[in-house]
Amino acid sequence: MKQTYQITQSIKPIYIDKELLREIENYCFNQLPGYLEIEPQALRECYSISLLGSTGEQRIDGIDNYELSTLPEDIKKIIIRLYYQNNETDSLLSIQYSFGEERFSSNLTTEIFTENANEKALVINENILRILHQNKTLNYLFHPSQILLTLLIAICALIPCIAGYQWFNNKEAAKVILLIGIPAAGYYWIAQQLKPFCSFDTNRQKTNDKISYYFLLGTLGFIIISTIFTILKK
Structure with a gap:
């Protein structure tokens, strides 16, 4: 039938x-x-x-x-x-x-x-x-479901709150939180713009992939160096 x-x-x-x-x-x-x-x-x-x-x-x-x-x-x-x-x-x-x-x-x-x-x-x-x-990518990391996106936004909103609270108890810990949280959130937002859910074989996308890669290296380098400097200074 x-x-x-x-x-x-x-x-x-x-x-x-x-x-x-x-x-x-x-x-x-x-x-x-x-x-x-x-x-x-x-x-x-x-x-x-x-x-x-x-x-x-x-x-x-x-x-x-x-x-x-x-x-x-x-x-x-x-x-x-x-x-x-x-x-x-x-x-x-x-x-x-x-x-x-x-x-x-x-x-x-x-x-x-x-x-x-x-x-x-x-x-x-x-x-x-x-x-x-066979052509899958990791871009899902920057395009989560609505539930995960809401959770990420909530975490980003909590970063300055936690840092502000720690500032009166442990300024060094507050600095570390800000030095890690703000650059990480900034990279995530930029990566969302540069890495679409489905990416296409264009010269523009190839350029965006390079920018995203170097920006990631720069962000990680900044976080690591700043964190080490803050800890050693303490």
Whole structure:
């Protein structure tokens, strides 16, 4: 018995380049047709990639139709769409994969109308997640869930309070708290701006990665040297 099933799954932070997009296409065009018993050409005709940036949207039929070696410098989001409907066989496949700079704008959605729809939708999403997994990053550290973000904000708000309390009891301890807390919070905020949830293969992102790396080294160096100096001074 045929049924409709839709599943939306969140993804982990990934680095997106042309090669990753090509692997997703390879799955959609070479493996998916056999699994769902659909003609490959029929899926190719229903497939598109939208590159969304500050200047607008560029839609292409496949990543090989994008001639530049890197993605657009102003890119903010990529959406992969595949919508196939066959009235003769009474079947439907709708795919939308979104990859954005924010956590909430990055997910996989698959809707299918066929026999064993729930099983097939899960298999499709799991295969795509397996492809994405090879390009995973650590950017989730800078884009926590809403609960963790609230906790981090609360901790940052407590730093000056704790330091202020310690100032009247132990000034050296208060200085250490401030020397560690303020630079760490500053780096975390800057890293959020430089390291989006999903990062893209652009020259701008490569520059941002270098800035973030050197800023991290500078922050750690400042914290270590300042802390040692404060302890020795005591």
